[in-house]
Each structure stands twice: as C-alpha cells, then as structure tokens.
Amino acid sequence: MSAPLWTLDEIVAATGARVGSGFAQASGASIDTRTLNPGDLYFAIKGDVHDGHDFVPAALEKGASAAVVSMEKAPHFEGSDRLIVVPDVLEAMRQLGIAARKRSTAKIVAITGSVGKTGTKEAMRLALSRQGATHASVASYNNHWGVPLTLARMPRETEFGIFEIGMNHAGEILPLTAMVRPHVVVITTIEPVHIEFFPSLWGIADAKGEIFAGIEPGGTAIINRDSPYFERLRAHALASNAGRVVSFGESEAADIRAERIVVKPDFSIVEARIFGEPLTYRIGTAGRHIALNSLSVLAASHALGVDPAPVAQSFVELKPPVGRGERTVLSVGSGEALLIDESYNANPASVRAALSNLGAVELAPQGRRIAVLGDMKELGDKAPGLHEGLAEAVEANGIDLVFAAGPLMQNLVDLLPKAKIAAHTATSAELADAVCAVLRPGDAVMVKGSLSMKMALIVKAMKERYGASHAAHALKG
Template sequence: MNSPLWTSDEIKAATGARIGSGFTKGTGASIDTRTLEPGDLYFAIKGDVHDGHDFVQAALEKGASAAVVSEEKAPEFAGSDRLIVVPDVLEAMRQMGRAARARTGARIVAVTGSVGKTGTKEAMRLALSRQGATHASVASYNNHWGVPLTLARMPRETAFGVFEIGMNHAHEILPLTGMVRPHVAVITTVEPVHIEFFPSLWGIADAKGEIFSGLEPGGTAVINRDNGYFERMRAHALASAAGRVVTFGEHEAADIRANRIIVKPDHSVVDATIFGQPLTYRIGTAGRHHALNSLSVLAASHALGADLALAALSFAELKPPVGRGERTMLTIGDGEALLIDESYNANPASMRAALANLGAVELGRGARRIAVLGDMKELGETGPRLHAELAEAIKSNGIDLVFAAGALMQNLVDALPKAMVAAHTDTSADLVDAVCAVVRPGDAVTVKGSLSMKMALVVKTLKERYGASPTAHALKG
C-alpha cells in the first residue's frame, strides 16, 4: 500500500507551518475547489482574479484534509482545526514542491518549447507509464504555480516524472527548472510565440535555453536539430551541467532522425534511425509536428534508461486531447462531417500545422475543407504580416472556405481570394451561426485561434447542434 502523499511531520519540516490538530495526512494537492478530491490539501493561492482564501470553507466542506492558509488570513477560520498556517501560501507550495523533489528517486524530464510542449509531455507520459509509475503535469500546468503544484503532487514512489515548463517572458523558466532539477531537459522548437515580449527570436531561444540551467550534473539536453536556433540552444546546453547533448529531427546530423514521415488522415508513420539503428513506428495522431516531437520523446526515454521499443509501441495509443486536434463526427442530415478541434491556442507554427492536417483529410466528391480561424495573439508588430502569410498555407493545403474572427485576421482576409472567405467577424460568437449554416455532410472543419479568441465556442455549438461522436477515422469518398 502506498504511503500518504504528505504527513504532518513532512509538511512542518518543509515549511515550518503551524498545523491544526484535525489534520492527519494529505492524499493529494489542489488549488481549485471545483476539482478538489476528498483528502486533498487545499492551497489557498491568491491569484490575479480570485483569492483562494475565499473558498477555504468550501474546500473543507468538500473533504479537503486541510487548507493551507496565510498567517494574515488565518484568524478568519479560527474555528477550524484543519488549517496549515504559513507566512505565504504560494511559497509554502514551492517549499513542498522542493521537498517532494528531494525525497524522490524518480528520473525526471522537463519539456519546454514554443510549440508542442503539452503534446510532447502527454506522449512522454504515455511512453514512460508503460515502464514504471509515472507522474506528469496535468493540462498545461507549466507556470509559476503549476510547476510547484505538480511537484507537490508527486508521490514518493514515482519512477518517472514529466514536467512541462512554459514562459512568455525572459527569466521565467529559471526558477521553475531550478525546482524541477531534471535529469533530461527538452526544447521542442523555437518559434515566434510571445514575440511581443522579446526583442527578437534570439531572445526566445535564450529564454527557452534557460531550462538547461536546472539540469542535474551529467544530465542530458535534448534539442531540435532542424531549428534555425539550434546552435544558440546548444550553447546554453554546453554552458550548463549537462553531460550530453542529444539531437532530434530530420537533419542528417541528428542523433535521432526521421528518414520518412507518412501522414495519414488519422495517424502518422515514422521511419527513423535511432543512434544508427532503424526503427519504424505508428502514432495514433495525424501531423508532421507530432511525428517530429515523438523523436524527442524517444531521445528523452533513452536518456532516462527506458526501453525504446516499448516507448515507440506506445505511440500507437496516442490520441490528441480536447482543443489540440481532437476529432469528432458531426451528424448532419443523413451524413457526417468531421470536426477537428484545435481551439485551445494558436501561433504561426501551430496554425500551419493545423492547416496541413486539414489538408491531409481525404474528402468525397463535393465535400469541402473549412477553416474557422481566430486571431493569433502576442505577436507584436509582426502580427499583421504573420497573419497575412497564412494565406499560402491555406492555398497549398486545399482549404476551400475560411471563416475568420478578430481584427488581425483582416490581414489574412485581404490576402485571400474573396471567394474563399465565407465570413469575417469581430468575435467567435459572431461566427457561430454562419459556420453552422454552411457545414454539409462530407465536409471537414478545423477550428483554431488564440485562447482569448474563445474559438472553443464554435466547437461547442457545432457539437450541440449536430451531436458528436469520437472518431478514429477520417472522411473518405
């Protein structure tokens, strides 16, 4: 039987907290009462919008083993014996995260990159979980509270830990990788994401390179050999405690190289060379970007001492999560249409990848490829140009109709033939009825845009109006 996640003595040793007599043990950790499970420790984090202290009573009523609260707020809950009182709740969570990292014998991998962090993390979780108890970040918990929370949730019995680390400003990765202290650190790629906050792409490469500063001595740096900023990232790795740099990609010098990538409508096949040895495997998702990121998973698995053959076999079970390529069938009249949900977020690289995936869908006679696109944010002064440049990808991938939402999308609309533009509105809500009215049986529809554009509303409405069932196949003639 596994031991509790946290005991009173462990929490006190990590934080110096005052602990109420009603607390015995914590079996989990949470910062959100909506997802809190009985036995969880509830951390009353003060966020940008809400103060977690406002939900302490709800957490305790829902079965939290205790609430971690600040000294300042503790008097408000004087009647409870299930309080863990600390000077600062977020700092206490960081301290417990560091303590969880110190007590584990797990092999740890950290993943960052402009594109593909979450998908790569999920592929890593799948590959490693076949070979030992694996703990990984949930959703996109990759920031200043998500990383310490994930650490604090890590059971001491963990064999492999997988952490996603994100940033949108320089020096944000440094403290996070310092907490995680990975044995392997991966950079998927460097692209103009959050470029609004950087003087150039060099700055983004440098910010991503910060992940290597936390590497355990002798650890492994895994870098995309195809990326134009490879040498910049490699310099950061060589300046760190890394004992080895492993490269992946299609470049002839890559240690783990894709010789051929075959993209099918609902899966991909990779013919690779792994440190000189051939390996062919299937991935349960479509897209060149998924195939290339799978190479980084193999690189990390190798560095962690996992079985590469088992890791490669696991990729066949990989399915895209909601908002990141999930495929469902819509029932329209007597037929069906394919909906590809890419609504979680968007940047120029991921937008091109989504359009390529839509272009790979096999259609029957008279069916159409429809792209429903929202603004890509945080691109600064390059935004208008980067939106206009999507026109080439739309044309080359055989997209028939484009629905666009947002002011920046005007630049794309102006670059496309008028016949290709079905509608352009200010918001995703304004597009909903127009999209629903146009979709016909046999069509394939991709929805994508930055999170703030709320493109998920289009997905939600299509599913509600036409029903939705998961699909492992694409439309065929």
C-alpha cells in the same frame, strides 16, 4: 495501502506552517475546488481573477484534508481545525514542491519549446507509464504555480517524472528548472510565440535555453537539430552541467533521425534511425510536427536507459487531447461532418500545422475543408505580417472556406480570394451560428485561435447542435 502524499510532520518541516489539530495527512493537492478530491490539500492561492481564500469553506466541505491559507486571511476561518497557516500560500506550495523533488528518487524529464510541449509530454507519459510509476503535469500546468503544484503532487514512489515548463518573458524558466532539477531536458522548437515580449527569435531561444541551468550534473540535453537556433541552444547546454547533447530531427546530422515521415488523415508512420539503428513505428494521430516531436521522446527514453523500441510501439495509442487536435464526428443532415478541435491556443507554427492536418483529410464527395481561425496574440508589431503569412498555408492545403474572428485576422482576410471568406467577425461568439449554419455532410472543419479568443465556444456550439462522437477515422479512406 499506499503511503500518504504528505504527513503533518513533512508539511511542517517543508513550510514551517502552523497546522490545525484536525489535520493528519494528505493524499493529494489542489488549487481548484471544482476538481478537488477528498483528502486533498487545498492551496488558497490568489490568481489573476479569483482569490482562493474565497473558496476555502467549499474546499473543506468537499472533503479537503486541510486548507493552506495565509496568516492575513486565517482569522476569517477561526472555527476550522483543518487549516495550515503560512505567510504566503504560493510560496508554501513552492516549498512543498521543492521538498517533493528532494525526497524523490525518480528520473526527471523537463520539456520546453515554443510549441509542442504538451503533446510531447503526453507522448512521454504514455510511453514511460509502461516502464514504471509515472507522474506528469496535468494539462498545461507549466508556469509559476503549475510547476510547483505538479511537484507537490508527485507521489514518493514515482519512478519517472515529466514536467512541462513554459514562459512568456525572459527569466521565468530559471526558478522553475531550479525546482524541477531534471536529468533530461527537451527543447522542441523555437517559433515566434510571445514574440511581443522579446526583441527577436534569438531572445526566445535564449529564454528557452535557461532550462539547462537546472539540469542535474551529467544530464542529457535534447535539442531539435532542424532548428536554426540549434547551435545557440547547444551552447547554452554546454555551458550547463549537462554531460551530453543529443539531437533529433530530419537533418542527416541528427542522432535521432526521421528518414521518412508519412502523414495519413488519422495517423502517421515514421521510419527513423536511433543512433544509426533503424526503427519504424506508427503514431495514432496525424501531423508531421507530432511525428518530429516523437523523436524527442525516443531520445529522452534512450537517455533514461529505456529501450526506444517499446516506447515507439506505444505511440500507436497516442490520441490528441481536447482542444489540441481532438477529432469528433458530427451528425449533419443525412450524413456526417468531421470536427477537428484545435481551439486551445494558437501561434503561427501551430496554425500552419493545423491547416496542414486539415489539408490531409480525405473528403467525402462534395465535402469541403473549412478553417475557423481566431486572432493569434502576443505577436507584437509582427502580428500583421504573421497573420498575412497564413494565406500561403490556406492555399497550399486546399482550404475551401475560412471563417475569421478578431481584428488581426483582417490581415489574412484581405489576402484571400473573396470566394474563400465565409465570414469575419470581431469575436468568436458572433461567429458560432454562422459556422453551424454552413455545415453540410462530408465537410471537415478545423477550429483554432489564441486562448483569449475563446474559439472553444464555436466547438461547443457545433457539438451541441449536431451531436458528437469521437472519430475513429477520417471521412474517407
């Protein structure tokens, strides 16, 4: 029988909490009653929309080992003996996360970057789980509550811990990397994401470079050699406790180098050199950006003392998650259409990558490439130009039809030939029926936009109307 995640004594030592008589130990940690498992600690944190204290009765009824509540709200639950009372719930979760990191002997990897964090994390989870007990962030839990929650969930027997760390503003990464204390740090790339909150891309690079401040002495910094901000990021790493900087990319100067990348409709092949040694491998999902980020996983594995060869072999099993390139076959009329779900979020770099993947699909006869695009947010005064800049990618990748949602997409619509514009609406909800109506057998349709645009509504509408099954192959070939 495995040891509990947290005992009463450990929680008291970490948080100084007042603990009810009905609590003895916890097997997990949760902030959401919808996904809570019996035995979990329920942290009643206050979010932007909901106050977790409103769901304490539901959490306890569902089998939570205890609910962590604030002193201010504790009197509302006087009848329960399964309360852990603290001055501030989020701070208590942070303290428990720090305690989890302190007791752990795991080798820790932290990943940041403007794009590719979650995909890189999932590739690393897949690879390292074959080497030992691996714990990693769920979904994109990379912010001020996601990182401490992931730490608090880390089992004591973990051998490899993988943490995604994100930010919207300067200074947000510093407290998170101080908690995680990684042995290896990966920065995927620097792009104009959240540029609204920064004076320039140099500012974004500096904010991402904060992650090196938490690196353990002698740790390894892994940086994209192809980035124009490589030297700036390297300077941040050299000013930290890092003992080594390792580079990856297509540059001849990269330590982990892709000599050739072949992108097929449903997979990619990489011919690489790992510190001069040749290694060829296949990735079970398409995309040049995914292939490049796989090099960072090889670099991290090497830094952890893991042979890169079996790591590379594991990539054949890599599949894109929901909202991040998941492929689904739709039954349309007497045939099939391919749905590529990129709806989770969007920025200029990721939209260009998604259009490139759509362009690589080998269509059946009479099939069309259809892009359904929503506004890209948090781009500030650069937003109009960055939306206009997508026109080149639309043309270069042979996109036949474009559906657009949101006022910023008007900038793209104005530059495209009228024959390519299927519809432009204010919201994704207004677009759903039009997209569904135009589909015909042989089509490939890709949906992408910022999270606030709710492009997943269009994906859901297509799946409900046409049925859905996971795509093992593209439409042809």
